[in-house]
Amino acid sequence: MTQRTDPYRDRYAARTAGMTGSEIRALFEVLDRPEVISLAGGNTYTDIVAERVVECVAEALSHVGERDDPLQYGKGGGLLPLREHLVDLMATEDVEADPHHIVITDGAQQALHLLAEIFIDPGDIVLTEAPTYVGALDAFASFQADVRGIAMDDDGITPDGLERALVALRDEGRRAKFLYLVPTFQNPSGVTLHPDRREPIVDICRREDLLIVEDNPYAQVRFEGDAVTPMRTIAPDQVIYVGTLSKVFSPGIRIGWVLAPEPVRDRLVLAKEAANLCSSPFTQRVAEAYLSSPHLQADLELVRKTYHDRRDAMLDALHAHFPPAARPRVPGGGLFLWVRLPEPLDTKAMLARALEAGVAYVPGTAFFPVKRDGRRCIRLNFSYPSIEDIEEGMRRLGAVVSDELDLARHLDA
Amino acid sequence: MTQRTDPYRDRYAARTAGMTGSEIRALFEVLDRPEVISLAGGNTYTDIVAERVVECVAEALSHVGERDDPLQYGKGGGLLPLREHLVDLMATEDVEADPHHIVITDGAQQALHLLAEIFIDPGDIVLTEAPTYVGALDAFASFQADVRGIAMDDDGITPDGLERALVALRDEGRRAKFLYLVPTFQNPSGVTLHPDRREPIVDICRREDLLIVEDNPYAQVRFEGDAVTPMRTIAPDQVIYVGTLSKVFSPGIRIGWVLAPEPVRDRLVLAKEAANLCSSPFTQRVAEAYLSSPHLQADLELVRKTYHDRRDAMLDALHAHFPPAARPRVPGGGLFLWVRLPEPLDTKAMLARALEAGVAYVPGTAFFPVKRDGRRCIRLNFSYPSIEDIEEGMRRLGAVVSDELDLARHLDA
Numbered sequence: 001m002t003q004r005t006d007p008y009r010d011r012y013a014a015r016t017a018g019m020t021g022s023e024i025r026a027l028f029e030v031l032d033r034p035e036v037i038s039l040a041g042g043n044t045y046t047d048i049v050a051e052r053v054v055e056c057v058a059e060a061l062s063h064v065g066e067r068d069d070p071l072q073y074g075k076g077g078g079l080l081p082l083r084e085h086l087v088d089l090m091a092t093e094d095v096e097a098d099p100h101h102i103v104i105t106d107g108a109q110q111a112l113h114l115l116a117e118i119f120i121d122p123g124d125i126v127l128t129e130a131p132t133y134v135g136a137l138d139a140f141a142s143f144q145a146d147v148r149g150i151a152m153d154d155d156g157i158t159p160d161g162l163e164r165a166l167v168a169l170r171d172e173g174r175r176a177k178f179l180y181l182v183p184t185f186q187n188p189s190g191v192t193l194h195p196d197r198r199e200p201i202v203d204i205c206r207r208e209d210l211l212i213v214e215d216n217p218y219a220q221v222r223f224e225g226d227a228v229t230p231m232r233t234i235a236p237d238q239v240i241y242v243g244t245l246s247k248v249f250s251p252g253i254r255i256g257w258v259l260a261p262e263p264v265r266d267r268l269v270l271a272k273e274a275a276n277l278c279s280s281p282f283t284q285r286v287a288e289a290y291l292s293s294p295h296l297q298a299d300l301e302l303v304r305k306t307y308h309d310r311r312d313a314m315l316d317a318l319h320a321h322f323p324p325a326a327r328p329r330v331p332g333g334g335l336f337l338w339v340r341l342p343e344p345l346d347t348k349a350m351l352a353r354a355l356e357a358g359v360a361y362v363p364g365t366a367f368f369p370v371k372r373d374g375r376r377c378i379r380l381n382f383s384y385p386s387i388e389d390i391e392e393g394m395r396r397l398g399a400v401v402s403d404e405l406d407l408a409r410h411l412d413a
Numbered sequence: 414m415t416q417r418t419d420p421y422r423d424r425y426a427a428r429t430a431g432m433t434g435s436e437i438r439a440l441f442e443v444l445d446r447p448e449v450i451s452l453a454g455g456n457t458y459t460d461i462v463a464e465r466v467v468e469c470v471a472e473a474l475s476h477v478g479e480r481d482d483p484l485q486y487g488k489g490g491g492l493l494p495l496r497e498h499l500v501d502l503m504a505t506e507d508v509e510a511d512p513h514h515i516v517i518t519d520g521a522q523q524a525l526h527l528l529a530e531i532f533i534d535p536g537d538i539v540l541t542e543a544p545t546y547v548g549a550l551d552a553f554a555s556f557q558a559d560v561r562g563i564a565m566d567d568d569g570i571t572p573d574g575l576e577r578a579l580v581a582l583r584d585e586g587r588r589a590k591f592l593y594l595v596p597t598f599q600n601p602s603g604v605t606l607h608p609d610r611r612e613p614i615v616d617i618c619r620r621e622d623l624l625i626v627e628d629n630p631y632a633q634v635r636f637e638g639d640a641v642t643p644m645r646t647i648a649p650d651q652v653i654y655v656g657t658l659s660k661v662f663s664p665g666i667r668i669g670w671v672l673a674p675e676p677v678r679d680r681l682v683l684a685k686e687a688a689n690l691c692s693s694p695f696t697q698r699v700a701e702a703y704l705s706s707p708h709l710q711a712d713l714e715l716v717r718k719t720y721h722d723r724r725d726a727m728l729d730a731l732h733a734h735f736p737p738a739a740r741p742r743v744p745g746g747g748l749f750l751w752v753r754l755p756e757p758l759d760t761k762a763m764l765a766r767a768l769e770a771g772v773a774y775v776p777g778t779a780f781f782p783v784k785r786d787g788r789r790c791i792r793l794n795f796s797y798p799s800i801e802d803i804e805e806g807m808r809r810l811g812a813v814v815s816d817e818l819d820l821a822r823h824l825d826a
Binding site: 006009013019070177252270282 | 467556667
């Protein structure tokens, strides 16, 4: 950023003050150095998809010249056959949906941005888990939301914690616009909101007439344990559901969606048309072809197995190379391992040393509405790097952590 | 829209009041009837692209597993090799550019939405041509802009007209955030801002320190006359340039861009990341492959020739089937024919009759910031329909116009 010398700085909208960019993406510049092993991103295992995508593209192009031509403009709400396949996909997660209540978006990120656009006036309150998805914080900040985080334990936020947050708001004479949750294998923490807490939380939201935005990218990449009922299934009218094919298929095709009550969905379509007319009809057709593929379930099984193996490799390497006081939260799915490091480490300050040592991670501070929180924590990605890279990356990072701790003890002594 | 019975209506942000949806896209539902010939959309001739795209996709997929993998997340600013090709493309339009001053967007629509997002506070003034691109009106309305139109003649807005608009603003104690122009083969009017007016308009904007947003989708589809120097070339620091591959390649791949001074470009990247992280790395790679193709120039020649032939067919059919008082504005490029119909026709009221008769157009009112303007005019698309469909569509529409005029005279008598 060249803000200090920016001759245009007096012209920007007030909302740009909140557009500071995520710490993760600032890292990407550094990560372009090939010698750095990245445990920082959110990329996925796409080897199997790369094999399939040639057929999917051929299928997509077979629709050229037809009414829903993949090379022409599409409708704002998205391609109906794709929405129908998403209904089938959600059915495997126990979510019931009508294709007419779906709007296709450019990944879940655009879904969150459109939801913020239609709901958030400057200063409006949004409740989130703390930590939470950094892209959601960016989307909400674009519309000048006042984000309040609710602390989590190993089973997510508590009904009591939600009640306390609501009481605090009431004391301020304020109401929240919605509660944003990533209730299953949350990014960054890996935490799943416990099944026993889901109904009580929905009950509180119903009582308070508080909408829930349920962001559910990781339900399909569970490799341990039983499926948990989505919030949407418990309370269809109270919950706006956000999905994505980024973890199921490929982040590069940029396909996500919102399932919302019809009037909200209609608003989202208008906002979507003003934002970018339509998601690519070409990649929508490619996604439709992938979801129709007879290989889909077997491919997803392979993805799950791959993540399971990689998570285990990461845990093994953590135990081998990190000080014993480093505490991982072991997730049964998703893409990330959240690790709490011992006092007095500051993971943001440590990042430069890690990059020097040839390994990247995301410091915990990136994921908190209040940036001083999470200093002790790091988010590690196990979905993208190979097992060899995980082992070598964790070896490098473990050495940095040990060195930093030794240094701190030395300074203390 | 189910607004009246919408139980969520009290929760929306104030900006949703401006999200009313374009009259064009509301038509699309009706246009799904196969018997209706659409002269309404903005789709393009993609027969030749459909032949090429298979190779382009193969080239794109050859990058799977590389650093800028088309199946993974990309950077907010877009793929560097694509930006480099866009620099070459702009050079053919006499625009000098640095790839680091470009941000890739999802078509020009997202470019306009992001520009509005970073510049427009509620109530801020934007100056536009009247009529203007309906998608721009939607994007600006999303951020509660106060849009003021400047009338055009056959050579675009006049320097005097701009001066008068600025004086009127000064009298209100207001300033405009920017002047939005589609200066070449404007959508919807087909008008090109006369070369002799460009420098004087730039001079006024320089004097007033008023940014120009130059939206230039149609420069590559000129089939008559000499190229006109873009505004950006006259004043690189005063002009933010918006481009798209929708008319050059395919609307369905959703690739556009902004060329902006570096600090503005940096802001746009932050806004882009919050909006949808990145444009599809997959379609960006496909676009890169197309722009690298040895066929590109020959393909563009074929597109131009096709549009030339179709425009001529539309003009011939207009003369054959419409009352002589119907006045087209003949464009030397672009996708649209703008026709002024005789008094007392109301083209918005006439639309239902036209659809019944099996032909669709867009009423002129859609393109004006003040919706009561443009009632006499229609926009007709000649880039997408075949010559046969143009002839039959114009025959149907001419009959509707004649009938409506007869009816009006009868009522008058």
